[in-house]
Amino acid sequence: MRAVIQRVSEASVSVSGVVCGQINQGLMILIGVEESDDHEDVSWLTQKIAGLRIFTDAEGKMNESVQDIKGEVLVVSQFTLHASTKKGTRPSFIRAARPEHAIPLYETFVAAMSERLGSPVATGEFGADMQVRLTNDGPVTIWIDTKNKS
Numbered sequence: 001m002r003a004v005i006q007r008v009s010e011a012s013v014s015v016s017g018v019v020c021g022q023i024n025q026g027l028m029i030l031i032g033v034e035e036s037d038d039h040e041d042v043s044w045l046t047q048k049i050a051g052l053r054i055f056t057d058a059e060g061k062m063n064e065s066v067q068d069i070k071g072e073v074l075v076v077s078q079f080t081l082h083a084s085t086k087k088g089t090r091p092s093f094i095r096a097a098r099p100e101h102a103i104p105l106y107e108t109f110v111a112a113m114s115e116r117l118g119s120p121v122a123t124g125e126f127g128a129d130m131q132v133r134l135t136n137d138g139p140v141t142i143w144i145d146t147k148n149k150s
Contacts (some may be wrong), residue, residue: 001041001105002081002137004030005142007054011074011134013124021122026071028134031109032067033102034095042105054140062140069074073113076124077106077133091149099127 005027050067057063066073066142079102083091097105103126114121124130132141 001034001037001045001109001146002032003045003049003144004078004081005049005052005054005144006030006130006134007137007140008074009135009137011132013074013076013122014133015125015128021074021076021124023074024121025071025137027066027073028132028136029073029113029122030077030078030081031075032078033097033105033108035097035101037097037105037146039105039108042109042112044149045144045146046109046116048144050116052142054142057101062065070119072119072122073117074122074124075106075110075113076130077102077126095145102126 008023008026008028010024011028012018012019026102027049049066053065054062055064055069055071079093079096080091081094082094082096085091106126110121110123
């Protein structure tokens with residue numbers, strides 16, 4: 001699984017002009033699933049993201065997690081995170097998981113993140129043409145790939 005995590009002061013996702021997910025301070029997570037991903041990837045990634053100390057403490061240092069600040073989370077599926085641009089100028093998405101594999105892992109990721117935070121997680125609509133709006137706070141943007149844990 002690949003994730004792009006952005007610290008935000010606000011974020012929302014819309015489908016056909018209707019907002020389907022919205023948060024205030026917290027994390028906007030773009031998540032991509034590949035065919036080789038499994039529940040171990042979900043578990044490792046949710047633990048890693050929930051504990052990331054990327055929010056400022058009282059002294060202005062990045063020392064607190066989304067859990068510490070009781071922040072919100074918005075998760076949006078994005079298969080293009082698995083784009084390969086090695087050949088030519090048209091990306092290949094061959095590593096991105098097919099919906100029958102990706103949807104259950106995406107839903108498991110959302111449920112696991114909600115459980116870790118102890119609060120609901122906002123989402124987009126899997127496979128839909130979505131419009132994402134956010135105010136990146138910092139900016140702070142982090143990329144994580146479960147296949148590269150070291």
